Amino acid sequence: MDRRVTRRDFLAALTAPAAAGAVSGITRARSESDAGGFTPIEHGYGFRNWGAEDQYFDSPPAPTQAEIRERIRTKWVQQARAVLGLDVGALSRAMVSAIATQLRAAVVQRAGTNGHCYGMALTAQRYFERPETIPVNRRRASEIEVPTVPVDEPIAPVYDEIVQRQADQYLRFRAFLARQAILYRDWIDTEAILRDVGNVIERFGTATLILFNNTLLSHQVLAYGFEDRGDSVVVPIYDPNLPASAYRRRSPRLEFERDGESVSMRQYGQYTGMLFSRYDRIEDAADRTAPTPMDHVTVDQRRVRESLFPFTLVVATSEDVDLTVVGPGGSQIGRVRGVYTDRSRGEYGRVRSQHGAEPGTYRISVFGTADTEYELTAMVTDADGASVDAARTETIRTGDEHEYDLEITQEGAGSLRRVRTDRDLPALVGTGVAGVAAGAVGYRTVKRLRERDRHES
Template sequence: MTEEEISRVLRRDWGNYLSQQNWLALSEVPNALREVIVKQLYVSINQGTATDGHCFGMVHAANEYFRDPDRVPTAVEDLSSVASPAAPIGDTVDFHHNRQILDPHTWGAWMLLYGGFELDYRTQLAAVRGAIDRGEVAGLALATWPRLEGHAVLAYGYRDQQEELILDVYDPNWPAEYYQTHTEEIRFDTGGDRPQLVSPYDGRYSRVVYVGSELRLPALVRTGAEVVARYLLGGIITVLVTSSVSLRVVDSTGAELRRDTADHMSSLPTEYSNIRYRYGEPKGDYTIQVAGTAGTRYTLEIDGASRRGKVIDRQMTNTFDPETTTHEFRVTVPDSPAGHVTIRRL
């Protein structure tokens, strides 16, 4: 997809979604901010960073066929016999897997999952139970913490057991015959005011978000709608280099800025290769480390915007000499376009 095509999707789908959700208007997001968001989404889409395992696409293809069996391709006699997501099943899997980047609700749910907010499991579990009671299944996004790895499953049943709620889930990492003798479970302790996971799912996924669209995004976390709006569409900063060098960016809290990775992503660079990014207000101090080999010339680009407009847009070109193959910079980003940007070499 081109940046213009992504921009049209944001104006059309995200604008309609936000209006329906009634918690933020797209008009509150200035063009400068949308342009930086489009840049980050462009890299994710064109480098295929949603292709890691196809778990999201597999569970939502399964959900589609569960809700409407007539959509199962006529060439497929038994879905449980499909060993891999090849065509025509694979086309449905790919559609659902790739849409998670541009679908505003799914994108927002993933971003909140990765955002470190306290999750509101009481509200989410009520919605999951409601979906199952209606004869539906419930899509769940999972993440490790603090190292961010994602997964997706479908909840199709639940059991109340003393002070626990046990969700029976379909995990696409297991073949169909596995479920003839086994049940995969996610267990929540519901004995207190705030339900919590009893233990990480599969020994590592310690955060869970329900991705059903009937829940507004702010309902997923224990914070106000304005906090969610400031995080998701309040600002973004991106840092990238245009050569084959190593890049590391750390914010003032010591957290490293995200880099999209996936086992099966394309290794072909976009014009925005090697990008690091962070959603939320971009203001603050950042430490940037660039490492390479002697004689390598690179351009470092820093781009950031908030609801108040563009707050930083800087480019620097440098060359490594034989004695120094690591460059380190300290960047201070102001909270408004009128503020003063400072960049100094350490």
Template sequence: MSTTENAGYLTVWDDDGSSQLEAQDADLIEYTVDFTTGFKDIDGDGAGELLSFQPPDNDKRGLQVVDTSGGEATLEWRYGPDEPLKATFADVDDGSPGALVAYTTLGEVRAVDATGSELWTTDTDLSDAEATMIDVVGDDTTDIVLWTGSDVAIVDGASQDVTEFSIDSSIRSVTDYEQERLVVETEEAVTVIDLDGTALDSKSLQRQPSDIVTGDIDNDGTIEIIIGFSNELVAYRPNLAPEEPPNPLSDFDPAIHGFGFQNWSGEGEFNPPHNHETIAEDTFNTQFEQEWLPELKQNTSLPLPASIATQIADALYETLRQGPENVYSDGHCFGMCLAAQQYFENGVPDTLPAEISAAADIPRPTGEYADIGGEIDELHRSHALNSNTAVEMKQFLSPNSSQNETAYDAEKEIEAIRSAIKQNGTALIGIGSSPSTSPDDSYLHQLVGYNVEVEGESLESADTAYIDVYDPNYEADYYTTNSQRLEIDISQPTDMPLVNNDGKGYIFRYQRFALVGPRRTDFRGAVIFTSKLWGDYLENVLENILGGYMIIWANSPVRINATAPDGTQLAHPDEPVDEIPPSEIVYLSEAPAGDYEIEVEGIGTGDYMLNIKSSIKDGGQIDKQVIREITEDETQMLTATIPENPDEEGTISEGRGSELPTDPGEPTFRDVLGVIRAYNVDGRYNGVKVSFRDVLEVISAYNAE
């Protein structure tokens, strides 16, 4: 059936084109309310009625029901006298057909039965509103949605309950989407909202649509929104998938998979049957020689004399054994975390009593559970001494020089931790303080992460990330009513991410976090332990543990000697290093800033290359190469200057940097001691071979002060 209306004329055709109704009556059909509901037989006479109205300036104003039986239009009844904003046929009285009417100036909604008698009236707070009639509440009755500005009122056609709310923008139109959801058009967007005004999904608008309808256009069971413009249609499928509750990425539960005892030290509450307070130096030296030293030599260009390697081993041993990063006597956090991961994945050892089903059931690491304590200690020791782990901890948790800060990326660490949790159920996390923020308070600690959340739509746009962790400093029972969560402020510069845990213990003590341990395959892949990181780590060790260094090496046909600013002669190694003869290498630990006099003696004729590398603790550095020609028995002098300012790069110059201080008042007491020491060992001071006469002149100049 189709209809045509024009200035009081109404024609109705059947589907075969035959005329069913031709009417001309301005009083009845000039203002037809709604054809979308078709004709509805509300009086049971077998013929359909339609709705129309007369405007307020007409003495017949109000809602009209027009009978169309017999092919003519006759008034069945009128309800008014006010002009309705919107009206529709609906089941309004126990399933009987009638009309629902909304009034624009009164903020009212009324229901009228099949005879024109009023059934009920409901007030809303919206005057001068617009309205639409749809079943949105979800009770299979027609409801009324009114709106004005940004305010919305929904009247339940069945119960007459009124729901009112506001949204953020002024509304242009409202369309039904599906039960308990609406589509609202504003100037900025088309948005799906629920019945309290909460936005569920939105599509931005660049121009105003001419119409908006909804429907399942591809028959896939999902309602699309069709937006009509003057020259195109846009079909938009809202993303209304229900939000999943914030479930962790893993089934790990610290109340179950954490240990029933807390982290302990060698002198704590427990007394495991092993010497945890220290470790034999030869054990460490063996691991250093077999694992650490080959890595260091393979990944750095520095020739490392045996004495320097020994100094590194000794210094590392003392640092690890006694320092603030003590991995032997300050606790078992590394081992407890690794063991908790293993027991979570594989179950507790079958040697335990049958009633022990999880780590939380193990009450202590001693007595009948001493084997657990021993396993934790072995895991702790072996991984803490692992060279790769040491580089991780130094580079990513407590870098000590500015050039190493760039190796750290907070966002990538979070992503690596999240990936590890997805793959394995947990991630071993190290946290540490950065000397740039805590220069006098350096700590390292290990945790087990089992969930990552970000504040925002994605990690890239988030300012804050959260990592739920098991901290072995708390026993499993603690986690039945409490939790530990790291709060990562990733809006900070990448060299200073801030780690908090909601005020429960860490606060500002730890500023760094990273994925550590044997499963760090890493977002950087194989490059995690490349030459650069190992080289940076070695320089960090030489600079901070050995108090700075200077290494100079050359190739034939020369031999070299060098003198430090205080007159100290740089040492030659006792044996070749990386096939470089001892005469072509000199080195010094605890090297000071200043001028280094370098004597190059030709033992043949040809080109030679001199490598000079130094980094001074709290001072500058130099990394230079010099290529020269030399003849046999020729001596050339160079001066390498290491600045005291750590932001400055050292320089190389020809000749001696300075002569002996022999002007009256020029020498210092250190100069006097330096020339005397050089004379006694037949050596040099300030690059000058010191004679007895030189000693007298320097002493005389000092006394002249």
């Protein structure tokens, strides 16, 4: 029996509620596939984006590091050359391995388990545009009450598609490159992004948007309208963190203010910035040949290439430790993450990374939240090879702290070594040794940042 519904059946059932679901004051774009346009109460999912307490499968699918390395070596070649003038084949094995490690952690901890906003937005968009592709016996996404329907069968096609689409943001080169702009906010051309978002919504009815803030927290929503008021822009959105039923009383939207040549986004929840990375849709909507992430930044290819290398990655294998890394200038190294990031998944419970490696001392703190054994790995790589590729295995008790110095020289060499801990600092600082005093400053910065992170989480 064919469990799918036809486009005609879907549209016939949708006519009345679609007219009632319009957002007041917003001119909503209409999709070619649905004369009524997208409305979250009809086309959003009946469930919300899920967190650690809502595990649906113990072992969701995820690519291996070897598979990701192969993808970088093969699938990224053409676009990397076209977009950045980058020869992926010339990248060192260490560089590719470090990127693959970071990507696998991102997929497993956010895409493969909790935090499926990207996959939910993309599949909700697909089911709106082509309702005949809904793989279960439901007419629209709002009728899908859990991602694992049909619950009485071992298959879960909706869940599988959400997970696969979620992973795409990390494994496709243009999407990967676009997300790097989160690390370089000053480069982002918000006006150019809004122009493309408006064109895509006018053409297709919806546009998937990446939201982020200065703490590298990110999220995905689906825009379904666009109103340019001259000095401001209003964009109504479907936020996967809310189930479809919530839109009976809520109408979330993004707002942007123009001030001369600058454009700023009003804070939406925790988020203060926006990206858009559906370049295939931009090409169709704007009649522009081969759009790329470079269209949405104010710097050139050379600057972007230089920003990617070298690459610094620090990881710890246990989820029972807190990991903090502070650079030579006192700034904390973090990672792009989501609200529902699940650090219990994958080989590395804690990940810190940055593009670039300023010479100097990086203070690494490993704080035990339970008695455990951990392996700490530090990698600093560039196109030619690895200047640091070191690992240390230790046992730590609850409440103890282990500290390490990752040294990177002007010449590009480096090392990782264990250093003295908090209780040793007063006597050592009193000796007047400059290096130890610098270490004490690094320690105090680590302690302050660790306490702040624990409070925020």
